[in-house]
């Protein structure tokens with residue numbers, strides 16, 4: 001239980017919220033500013049890619065070998081505008097790790 005190992009993944013919960021906002025962001029403005037929808041498609045995807053890059057860097061457990069790969073694949077897909085590919089990474093990681101993460105890491109206090 002060293003701090004060097006615990007500190008990065010404590011950011012994961014806020015990152016998950018950030019990802020959720022990045023996903024939600026494209027849909028909200030489209031309702032209010034329908035004309036912008038075509039021209040701004042890349043912007044929310046860039047935000048999502050950045051969020052997934054951050055997730056990739058916060059692998060909490062060295063034994064979770066596909067965590068980083070899944071998140072990076074999602075980030076690459078988001079950068080290409082491949083929303084389906086980006087969403088596949090959400091599911092891939094949640095199916096593989098969310099339950100384990102909650103069981104092992106969720107109760108740790110966030111850093112001050």
Ligand code: HEC
Nearest residue numbers: 013016019020023067070071089090093097098101102106
């Ligand atoms: C590499 C792993 C990984 C990837 C990729 C990932 N997540 Fe998560 N996500 C998690 C983990 C772990 C949790 C549980 C965190 C906790 O409970 O503190 C979580 C929780 C969440 C939550 C909180 C609600 C819940 O079901 O527990 C949301 C919302 C969420 N993720 C959305 C997304 C979306 C949207 C994407 C894709 C764009 C995504 N995540 C990609 C690992 C990931």
